[in-house]
Amino acid sequence: MGDLTFKGGVHPFEGKELTKDKPIKKYLPKGELVYPLSQHIGAPAKPVVTVGEHVKIGQLIAAADGFMSAPIYASVSGTVKALTEPRLNAVSVYVNSIVIENDNEYSHVDYDEVEDCFSLSRDEIMERITRSGIVGMGGAGFPSHVKLSPKEPEKIEYIIADCAECEPYLTSDHRLMLEEPESLINGLRLIVSLFPNAHGIIAIENNKPECIKKVKELADGVDNIEVKIVETKYPQGGERQLIFATTGRCVNSTMLPSDVGCIVMNNASIMNMYKAVKFGQPLTHRIVTITGDAINDPRNFDVPLGTAFLELVEAAGGFKVEPEKIICGGPMMGFAVFNTDIPVVKTTSAMLCVTKDQIAMYESTACINCGKCVEVCPSRLVPSRLAKLMEHNDIDAFEAMHGAECMECGCCNFICPAKKHLTQMIKTGRQTVLARRRNRK
Ligand code: SF4
Ligand code: SF4
Known part of the structure; x- marks a missing residue:
């Protein structure tokens, strides 16, 4: 069996060799x-x-x-x-x-460092995480203490550490895994301990064999935590894609990951949670x-x-x-x-x-109906059609065609031979639909 993954996605130039080996x-x-x-x-x-x-x-x-x-x-x-x-x-x-x-x-x-952070109560751990100011450091910025406070904590089955780092060129998570793997394991242990029925998964893309080796060596001796290897493909680190790849569960735009028993947290956020709980930093x-x-x-x-x-x-x-x-x-x-x-x-x-702006190098031309954007869309949408609806400002049809499920990953833009600005158009439509839904509440 191959490494775990999701349907769709693209393989852009990785560019990680520029920095991955630099401490x-x-x-x-x-x-x-x-x-x-x-x-x-x-x-x-x-x-x-x-x-x-x-x-x-x-x-x-x-x-x-x-x-x-x-x-x-x-x-x-x-x-x-x-x-x-x-x-x-x-x-x-x-x-x-x-x-x-x-x-x-x-x-x-x-x-205020504590001697044994694993003996703290749930409330004590949560108080230290809330006080630390940690948010989703992968870019989402969602306050971590809110993410760790689902309505029904007993229904959380998986805490997934997002160590995929699927964006090209980025290597900060890669270096952190190599240089501070203990903080990742200890942070995940602490988070898993907050939920009575949770299991920890560390998801790493298969283009980081040295990280996989190092983290596996440490995780092997720890109860209730496992390393899962996921395919190198963009956007493998997307919340919905990672949940699907590691648990087979599906989340859409009307749901939270906790609705399918999952919480996904970024590698750097987890490591900093350990430092906040153990060292009070x-x-x-x-x-x-x-x-x-x-x-x-x-x-x-x-x-x-x-x-x-x-x-x-x-x-x-x-x-x-x-x-x-x-x-x-x-x-x-x-x-x-x-x-x-x-x-x-x-x-x-x-x-x-x-030195080269790949997007500005090409003029956008008419759609040639090649279907490539449909093949790569991880949200299983029809980007060419959605963009067309936005050209006509037809928000009702855009919503009916599930435009709000777009995760703004940019795969359709990347693959389109006509260099159409699909993501930008669909993003505008998505934000209009979400604002309309909020106003209806
Ligand atoms: S940006 Fe949206 S429509 Fe385009 S591939 Fe990603 S999820 Fe699909
Ligand atoms: S990838 Fe571009 S050219 Fe091909 S169907 Fe989609 S929008 Fe049209």
């Missing part, structure tokens, strides 16, 4: 640090510091504003310069942000890949949140040639940016700088 390097920022108050799904955090106040690493600077929100902590020591200054983020929107001037001392608050840093053929020395950095990407590009040797395109995130689901002076936030995993 994570710690980066100490030089300039000011910028913390958008909204770096998660839900209500923006509320500042709890004052301008001119001196803060240390690990100090709370913005509190969660309700259950669906997440706190933010200082990642350097220094002086608060602003509380709600509009700053550009990775999707080219100005968002209110706290700004801290780095004092380059890197002093931090005392963390809030989320202050993340691993970021700076890569692409326009970068002199592509690599992975361990970065304080709030660091400007332009500093990281410099730390990676700068541009060897002027990039034609800069993407925050991976090439399939990332966002094109025109400025590298944007901060690293909890959900940003990479900056990709390429």
Whole structure:
């Protein structure tokens, strides 16, 4: 039997060899640090510091504003310069942000480490995770404590650690698995212990044999946790695709993974949950890949949140040639940016700088009815038809053809020989349908 997978998907150029063998390097920022108050799904955090106040690493600077929100902590020591200054983020929107001037001392608050984190009660573990400010670090930004609070915890059967890292060029999860596999196993053990009937699955794509070997060696001695090897195919790390590949269960846009007894969590989120529960460390840093053929020395950095990407590009040797395109995130689901002076936030995993913009190279032409977009769509949709309906602004027909099931993966765009902007059109339709459904409630 082959490795586990889903129907559809594509095999884009991987580009991972640029950084996968380079150890994570710690980066100490030089300039000011910028913390958008909204770096998660839900209500923006509320500042709890004052301008001119001196803060240390690990100090709370913005509190969660309700259950669906997440706190933010200082990642350097220094002086608060602003509380709600509009700053550009990775999707080219100005968002209110706290700004801290780095004092380059890197002093931090005392963390409340516990001797045996596995003896803590469910409430104690959840309190430490909620306090840490961890969110879906693969890009979703969903507050982790909310994800771990399903209505019926006894119905959760699988906690799936998403270690697929299917986006081309990204290698931060790859390096974390090689350099800190204990945190992954321990984090998953803690999460599984929150649910009476849960089993842990670590899903790794088969293009990472050294990670599979290392994580398997550690997981083999642990009860109730197994490693499952999934096929290397984009978007294998998508929540619905991973659930289907590892459990055979199906989720659609009207359901949550918990409706089929599953919770999927990103590798980096799980590792940081272990650090939060065991060492009392809030989320202050993340691993970021700076890569692409326009970068002199592509690599992975361990970065304080709030660091400007332009500093990281410099730390990676700068541009060897002027990039034609800069993407925050991976090439399939990332966002094109025109400025590298944007901060690293909890959900940003990479900056990709390429010398050729593959999309801009070609003019979009008429559909030739080749059917390739239908073959690759992991949501089993008819992208060519959905895009046509959007050209006519026929939202009712778009909804009737299940357009809301699109996961905006970009596979149809990638494969289309006519270079039609299918994902963008379908994304607009999907967001209109979802907004309409919310208004009907
Ligand atoms: S229609 Fe949506 S889910 Fe299907 S391939 Fe295109 S972007 Fe992906
Ligand atoms: S892949 Fe492009 S050209 Fe082929 S059917 Fe789909 S939209 Fe038309």
